[in-house]
Amino acid sequence: MTVALPLPKYHQIYLVLREQLHEGRFAQGLPGELALMQQFGVARVTVRRALQELAGEGLISRERGRGTHPVAQRAPATAAAGRGAAKTTRLTGLLENLVSTSLNTTVRVLDVSAVAATAEVAGALKLAPGDAVQKAVRVRSTREGPLSHITTWVPAVLAYGFGKRELAKKPILMLLEESGVRLGGAQQTISARLADAQVASHLGIAVGSALLAVRRLIHDEQGRPVQWLHGLYRPDRYEYQMQLSRVGDIDAKVWVSRELSAQFH
Numbered sequence: 107m108t109v110a111l112p113l114p115k116y117h118q119i120y121l122v123l124r125e126q127l128h129e130g131r132f133a134q135g136l137p138g139e140l141a142l143m144q145q146f147g148v149a150r151v152t153v154r155r156a157l158q159e160l161a162g163e164g165l166i167s168r169e170r171g172r173g174t175h176p177v178a179q180r181a182p183a184t185a186a187a188g189r190g191a192a193k194t195t196r197l198t199g200l201l202e203n204l205v206s207t208s209l210n211t212t213v214r215v216l217d218v219s220a221v222a223a224t225a226e227v228a229g230a231l232k233l234a235p236g237d238a239v240q241k242a243v244r245v246r247s248t249r250e251g252p253l254s255h256i257t258t259w260v261p262a263v264l265a266y267g268f269g270k271r272e273l274a275k276k277p278i279l280m281l282l283e284e285s286g287v288r289l290g291g292a293q294q295t296i297s298a299r300l301a302d303a304q305v306a307s308h309l310g311i312a313v314g315s316a317l318l319a320v321r322r323l324i325h326d327e328q329g330r331p332v333q334w335l336h337g338l339y340r341p342d343r344y345e346y347q348m349q350l351s352r353v354g355d356i357d358a359k360v361w362v363s364r365e366l367s368a369q370f371h
Contacts, residue, residue, distance in 0.1 A: 116148075116159070119153065122301075124160060125302070130224030130227070133176070211246045213247075216243040218240065219241055221241045222237070227239060239260060240259070242278070255337070287326055288327045290325050292322055292323060294322045294323075300315065301313060318339040318340075319336070
């Protein structure tokens with residue numbers, strides 16, 4: 107395995123598995139030690155160290171003969187809680203950027219399916235855990251190659267009018283508007299994440315590579331959530347630009363930001 111970051115291998119595996127646990131990927135249990143050894147190309151002691159870290163945080167439980175299972179976590183109070191600074195964004199700019207992106211990139215729809223909302227997704231969309239949502243996974247590319255791996259969740263009642271064919275042609279926000287949703291604004295969080303084996307293969311990078319992680323919650327004009335998005339971007343092909351202006355006199359420490367664009371290359 108080619109390691110892109112100077113982190114201990116067990117810690118890279120821990121970070122990847124922790125992120126997948128938060129996304130609710132292991133409802134039926136985590137892969138066995140042998141499967142994890144093969145996935146990450148490491149020794150059993152390294153896998154066990156990563157699992158010990160997760161167990162120590164109360165994220166998993168390990169029982170002999172019964173395997174390793176996630177421990178149910180309480181749904182977050184807000185969509186961006188614990189994920190860094192959230193920012194409310196004007197949706198007009200987002201839509202303009204989506205149009206520009208769709209015209210200059212290609213999209214490959216990996217999967218579209220109706221699933222039960224995990225605790226995290228339900229908390230973001232203000233649904234009950236287990237409610238039906240449409241989950242869509244797509245990879246967007248430029249002429250230079252893969253740019254982003256995007257996963258979105260939309261309440262099933264809003265997504266009945268579009269599926270894989272429509273998502274291959276238009277951004278979800280446009281499809282929502284065409285179905286009658288009046289879009290209002292968005293909350294966005296930008297952080298970092300390490301690529302797991304699945305995402306790495308789609309983006310053409312090494313497992314453990316650093317990615318720009320964007321989480322965006324879109325709501326309508328009444329403040330009701332209509333889309334929850336997790337985007338993973340290659341930092342060598344994507345950058346997010348903001349303009350900062352100081353408010354107040356020379357001693358002021360408050361800065362006001364304005365989104366300029368999200369550039370890809």
